[in-house]
Structures are given as structure tokens and as C-alpha cells.
Amino acid sequence: MKNKQLRLRMSERRFNKLQLCAAQADKTMTQVIEELIDSLPNPEIVHSSNISFPVDLRST
Numbered sequence: 001m002k003n004k005q006l007r008l009r010m011s012e013r014r015f016n017k018l019q020l021c022a023a024q025a026d027k028t029m030t031q032v033i034e035e036l037i038d039s040l041p042n043p044e045i046v047h048s049s050n051i052s053f054p055v056d057l058r059s060t
Helices: 014-024 029-038
Strands: none
Touching: 014 029
């Protein structure tokens, strides 16, 4: 697996909330975020020529 890096901005309140949640669960903030992403439903890719994608998702 090739790791990617994500840089994002958030309010200090959200950062502190994430940091506290991770500490209480004895996890890293990365682990908390990865678990939240994994809990999201898998999006269905629509194969239609009427939809334009900024990146061609149909090739993935």
C-alpha cells in the first residue's frame, strides 16, 4: 500500500476535539480519521457520458 498525505485546515476547536477523542481511545489522530473514513459508505460510480469528472474516476 502506498501511503498518501493529506493536509487540511480546521478550527482549533475541531482539532482539540479530535486530539481529545484520539487520546481517550488510545489512538493516533490518523487512526481516528482512518476509522471515520472506513465507516463511510462506498460511493457508487455512475458510468454515464453526461457526467463530467474533474479526474476520470472510471479508470480506477
